[in-house]
Amino acid sequence: MPDILVTIKDGIGVVTLNRAEMFNAVKLSMWRELADIFSNLAHDDAIRAIVLTGAGANFCVGADVTEFKVIRENREQSTAYEVSVDACSAAIANVPKPVISAISGYCLGGGCHLALACDFRFADTTAMLGIPSAKLSIVYGVKSVQRLLAIVGIANAKRMLYSAERYSAGHAWGMGLVDEVSDDAVGAAMDFAGKLAQNAPLSIAGAKFMLNGLSLGEGALDVTAAQRLIDRAADSDDFREGRRAFSERRAPQFRGR
Known part of the structure; x- marks a missing residue:
């Protein structure tokens, strides 16, 4: 069985970590495969x-630490791994x-790393989230710390990284780490994805680019690139379709161009 599954349903790509027997621990090969998968999905019109989720009862317990003695033994290997x-x-x-991300069960360490990179985190009531790096003498990566800080604020980020505690879905929601808690995280995520999929792709792409850049602090946003996205949407067929649909009081049919 492949370590990662990719399926498509009604214009929604579903990426599933597929090592349920290992709580979906991520191997080095999987980090690299996930990068390729998402890069390909980015270009699929x-x-x-x-939706990113995990097979079985858990989202992702984190990196596969059993590999570390071989692939992360020293500074050079750790740098390459990061x-x-x-x-x-x-x-x-x-x-x-x-x-x-649709989160059930464990979402720890590297699992949190994956979830933090997503736009939204939907959890069910079984979810347990945390970053146990302080129990392994690992310093969490700069980009992930930036994302954590932007999402939960400095006090909560410090608490998570210093304490290595695990948080229930409800507690994580209160911190801002989780956006929605329900009995069915995948179902809720798919429903939400379906609603977003009906909106203008160029609008979402532009908003995401700017918000991601602005959230990472001064100088992180490429303003020139952001303006190109604004201009592209302004010149698009979708913009004209949106205006027509509004005046005709019907749902717009966006095509991403």
Whole structure:
């Protein structure tokens, strides 16, 4: 069985971590494969939104620590490993489409890393989220710390990283780490993805690019690139379709161009 499954339903791509027997722990090869998968989905015009989830009862327990004695034994190996991890999170964050993580059970360490790179985090009542790096003498990567800070604020980010505690879905929702809690995280994520998929792709791509850049602090946003996205939408067929649909009081049919 493949470690990662990709399916498409009604314009929504579903990426599933598929190591249920290992609580969906992510191997180095999987970090690299995920980067390729999300990069490909980014360029697939048939995909309007993406849901990231895990097989079985858990989203992702984190990186596969059993590999570390071979692939992360020293500083050089750790640096190379983090390059692959950051490339994965960048590929997820940079997809110009909504990405929603659907979280059940464990979402720890590297699992949180994946969830933080998504636009939204939907959890069910079994979810337990945390970053146990302080129990492994690992310093969480810069990009993930930036995303954590932007999402939960400095006090909660410090508490999570210093304490290595696990948080229930309700507690995580109160911190802002989780956006919605329901009995069925995947179902809720798919419903939300379906709603977003009906909106203008160029509008979402532009908003996502700007919000991601602005959230990471001064100088992170490429203003020139942001203006290109604004101009592209202003010149698009979708903009004209949106105006027509508004005046005709009907649902617009957007095509991403």
